[in-house]
Amino acid sequence: xxxxxxxxxGQAGLQLGFGLLEKGYTxxxxxxxxxxxxxxxxxxxxTYLFGRAYQYEQExxxxxxxxPGEYARGGDLDxxxxxxxxxxxxxxxxxxxxxxxxxxxxxxRWLAEFERRGGTVVVRDVDVDALEALVPGHDLVVVTTGRNxxxxxxxxxxxxxxxxxxxxxxxxxxxxxxxxxxxxPYPALKFILAAGHGEYFSMPYFDRIRGPLNxxxxxxxxxxxxxxxxxxxxxxxxxxxxxxxLRDFSPWVAERLEGxxxxxxxxxxxxxxxxxxxxxxxxxxxxxxxxGMGDVVMLNDPIAGQGLNSASKQAHAMTRAILEHGxxxxxxxxxxxxxxxxxxxxxxxxxxxxxxxxxxxxxxxxRYLGAASAVSTLADTFFDNFGEPQRFWPWIASPTETExxxxxxxxA
Amino acid sequence: xxxxxxxxxGQAGLQLGFGLLEKGYTxxxxxxxxxxxxxxxxxxxxTYLFGRAYQYEQExxxxxxxxPGEYARGGDLDxxxxxxxxxxxxxxxxxxxxxxxxxxxxxxRWLAEFERRGGTVVVRDVDVDALEALVPGHDLVVVTTGRNxxxxxxxxxxxxxxxxxxxxxxxxxxxxxxxxxxxxPYPALKFILAAGHGEYFSMPYFDRIRGPLNxxxxxxxxxxxxxxxxxxxxxxxxxxxxxxxLRDFSPWVAERLEGxxxxxxxxxxxxxxxxxxxxxxxxxxxxxxxxGMGDVVMLNDPIAGQGLNSASKQAHAMTRAILEHGxxxxxxxxxxxxxxxxxxxxxxxxxxxxxxxxxxxxxxxxRYLGAASAVSTLADTFFDNFGEPQRFWPWIASPTETExxxxxxxxA
Numbered sequence: 029x030x031x032x033x034x035x036x037x038g039q040a041g042l043q044l045g046f047g048l049l050e051k052g053y054t055x056x057x058x059x060x061x062x063x064x065x066x067x068x069x070x071x072x073x074x075t076y077l078f079g080r081a082y083q084y085e086q087e088x089x090x091x092x093x094x095x096p097g098e099y100a101r102g103g104d105l106d107x108x109x110x111x112x113x114x115x116x117x118x119x120x121x122x123x124x125x126x127x128x129x130x131x132x133x134x135x136x137r138w139l140a141e142f143e144r145r146g147g148t149v150v151v152r153d154v155d156v157d158a159l160e161a162l163v164p165g166h167d168l169v170v171v172t173t174g175r176n177x178x179x180x181x182x183x184x185x186x187x188x189x190x191x192x193x194x195x196x197x198x199x200x201x202x203x204x205x206x207x208x209x210x211x212x213p214y215p216a217l218k219f220i221l222a223a224g225h226g227e228y229f230s231m232p233y234f235d236r237i238r239g240p241l242n243x244x245x246x247x248x249x250x251x252x253x254x255x256x257x258x259x260x261x262x263x264x265x266x267x268x269x270x271x272x273x274l275r276d277f278s279p280w281v282a283e284r285l286e287g288x289x290x291x292x293x294x295x296x297x298x299x300x301x302x303x304x305x306x307x308x309x310x311x312x313x314x315x316x317x318x319x320g321m322g323d324v325v326m327l328n329d330p331i332a333g334q335g336l337n338s339a340s341k342q343a344h345a346m347t348r349a350i351l352e353h354g355x356x357x358x359x360x361x362x363x364x365x366x367x368x369x370x371x372x373x374x375x376x377x378x379x380x381x382x383x384x385x386x387x388x389x390x391x392x393x394x395r396y397l398g399a400a401s402a403v404s405t406l407a408d409t410f411f412d413n414f415g416e417p418q419r420f421w422p423w424i425a426s427p428t429e430t431e432x433x434x435x436x437x438x439x440a
Numbered sequence: 441x442x443x444x445x446x447x448x449x450g451q452a453g454l455q456l457g458f459g460l461l462e463k464g465y466t467x468x469x470x471x472x473x474x475x476x477x478x479x480x481x482x483x484x485x486x487t488y489l490f491g492r493a494y495q496y497e498q499e500x501x502x503x504x505x506x507x508p509g510e511y512a513r514g515g516d517l518d519x520x521x522x523x524x525x526x527x528x529x530x531x532x533x534x535x536x537x538x539x540x541x542x543x544x545x546x547x548x549r550w551l552a553e554f555e556r557r558g559g560t561v562v563v564r565d566v567d568v569d570a571l572e573a574l575v576p577g578h579d580l581v582v583v584t585t586g587r588n589x590x591x592x593x594x595x596x597x598x599x600x601x602x603x604x605x606x607x608x609x610x611x612x613x614x615x616x617x618x619x620x621x622x623x624x625p626y627p628a629l630k631f632i633l634a635a636g637h638g639e640y641f642s643m644p645y646f647d648r649i650r651g652p653l654n655x656x657x658x659x660x661x662x663x664x665x666x667x668x669x670x671x672x673x674x675x676x677x678x679x680x681x682x683x684x685x686l687r688d689f690s691p692w693v694a695e696r697l698e699g700x701x702x703x704x705x706x707x708x709x710x711x712x713x714x715x716x717x718x719x720x721x722x723x724x725x726x727x728x729x730x731x732g733m734g735d736v737v738m739l740n741d742p743i744a745g746q747g748l749n750s751a752s753k754q755a756h757a758m759t760r761a762i763l764e765h766g767x768x769x770x771x772x773x774x775x776x777x778x779x780x781x782x783x784x785x786x787x788x789x790x791x792x793x794x795x796x797x798x799x800x801x802x803x804x805x806x807r808y809l810g811a812a813s814a815v816s817t818l819a820d821t822f823f824d825n826f827g828e829p830q831r832f833w834p835w836i837a838s839p840t841e842t843e844x845x846x847x848x849x850x851x852a
Binding site for chain 1: 474475476479504506546549617646650651652653703
């Protein structure tokens with residue numbers, strides 16, 4: 029059987045590993061951390077896993093976490109034209125269940141499970157030299173982490189990379205004692221769009237230790253009113269600023285955070301990065317080729333919650349592509365075609381959707397949201413398509429087609 | 441509704457708390473640690489929760505951990521007359537499923553869940569002075585922890601306490617990469633009785649981070665051949681000594697540990713304590729009374745795996761007793777009667793069974809085990825009764841009655 033090496037023990041790498049193991053492949057995952065180190069790491073992201081990606085995990089028998097608390101059944105969006113003023117309100121159902129699970133719990137458990145199912149785990153910090161040395165021992169090496177300058181192996185795709193600097197300053201936190209969202213009859217993702225300032229997201233979350241809680245992601249446009257977390261050093265300070273942000277921008281949500289607390293010092297983050305698309309074939313100094321997957325080739329801002337979902341979809345597509353390739357050599361051409369297929373069918377829409385949300389909504393999108401505040405099928409489509417952003421296309425790009433959808437749904 | 445205070449966030453305290461919350465009681469749990477601190481604590485015990493106690497948890501909706509790995513379906517006992525020589529082998533089924541879950545994962549998650557269900561959690565290190573101050577605010581205060589000299593509040597019961605010093609030196613560890621027990625057709629608890637030296641137990645275990653693994657408990661008679669863990673300071677050293685012990689005493693089991701590792705430095709322990717039964721009414725310096733429950737009143741050696749099961753059964757009995765007591769005052773008399781009822785129906789057998797295993801087996805018990813190696817109903821009874829030790833009585837105390845059981849089962 030073919031022998032695949034995977035660098036990185038995250039969503040993309042481990043999901044691919046499990047998919048190949050299941051088909052009898054020999055798979056080695058190189059992780060720079062033990063399960064305990066992965067578990068005890070600082071919070072790195074809080075993404076919600078939407079229906080299809082969540083389904084992929086379940087099919088692989090990888091959903092080990094019980095408890096209804098982490099599921100959302102819908103979304104609740106406030107569009108605010110000015111701080112403290114809600115111009116628009118959209119509530120809709122999310123039809124396919126997903127979940128927001130603490131990734132530290134997931135990856136640590138998965139790494140142990142990977143070994144249990146017969147995979148090989150090498151705990152070692154692989155750098156470019158080490159990568160050179162291990163490539164000849166595998167039929168294919170897939171790089172899923174941007175650590176140790178691995179991103180430099182993959183050329184930036186100038187045509188597909190829209191941005192040259194971070195579009196948001198990010199703050200995320202895991203919060204206990206947050207009051208339920210009373211505005212929806214079901215557990216929901218809460219979105220607030222503060223025009224000109226950025227976005228707030230909160231959602232039911234499954235904490236690695238405490239189980240069902242909530243997490244918050246704040247996306248601040250640099251230099252604007254939400255961008256207040258510079259110099260924050262403690263969880264308490266971060267929470268206080270978040271409370272103040274909400275009092276200023278969404279007083280109707282602020283009271284949910286009264287009496288709440290960030291669960292511990294490792295469960296909040298601030299950061300920023302430049303969304304970048306890269307070429308999928310990585311070239312080592314020797315000329316050997318490795319394939320990129322996940323964030324290393326498609327790094328999107330978390331505003332649309334696509335990162336984890338994209339990694340899962342890439343892993344799913346890659347598993348199929350590897351299996352279908354049988355015993356043929358994994359050439360750079362194959363790598364390119366495999367990624368191009370994913371880009372054409374999914375990647376471009378994931379990226380375009382994310383970039384659309386990073387910009388002020390154009391009039392026809394605002395018009396859609398306005399209509400969605402009254403017509404539930406439009407609202408359901410808006411929220412449910414976060415898990416399938418390709419479904420927004422081609423119509424969302426065209427004011428006429430969007431208007432036709434609105435008319436059709438309103439008449440129904 | 442009545443207002444109950446519980447000191448200690450372990451099996452006894454939290455299970456009682458959930459049972460009372462469910463009936464609408466106002467319950468406060470005082471924990472000296474946050475969920476994160478409970479989770480990250482050093483390993484303190486590795487007990488298997490047998491059928492009935494496990495059932496109590498499930499009834500309260502408290503089994504949040506998925507995965508078949510932690511269940512045992514039977515037991516496999518070697519009786520060794522001399523090191524390396526197996527005199528007897530008993531294999532039997534455990535009819536009621538139970539599990540060995542990492543208690544750090546359990547208590548941390550439960551404490552968060554307790555708050556979620558409407559209980560009050562006070563994270564505070566309560567000492568005797570603090571206890572004095574909080575007793576008047578509750579209708580009843582139950583003390584479930586022996587920390588901060590709380591054991592001194594509860595008079596040692598000289599009649600029921602058989603021992604005045606530790607009977608075993610204990611070593612426990614959580615191990616990854618341990619090979620499956622090939623000797624049974626189902627996941628099993630493995631027991632080795634090394635006559636004159638002590639006992640070895642290994643079992644499927646659910647690790648707080650990695651999920652299904654194995655744990656080992658070694659019970660060394662002080663000064664004898666298994667008592668080799670004095671001065672051990674690291675996980676690696678502890679594992680090496682365990683491997684050597686097995687090579688010397690049970691070479692047929694030793695190979696299971698080749699290539700294994702203790703999961704991390706916080707997941708092994710050595711220790712010793714004196715089994716003690718105490719009076720259930722604790723007297724504060726002011727004369728106020730508190731009620732003891734769990735290890736603080738019945739501290740047994742872990743040889744029979746009773747500690748956690750006993751705590752669960754006590755919590756179950758206490759919940760019922762409190763509910764049945766309605767609005768009447770919780771007097772010292774009531775406390776005494778409540779504990780006496782438990783002692784009469786369960787506690788005395790839990791303690792007697794544990795103490796029986798701490799002694800060399802008398803001839804009629806060895807005879808029973810010898811017969812059980814051939815007659816499966818006798819073997820099943822032996823293993824299944826670990827969860828219900830009262831079922832060993834009165835017959836196990838009488839050579840004649842034990843012989844009658846053997847004859848009856850052998851004839852069937």
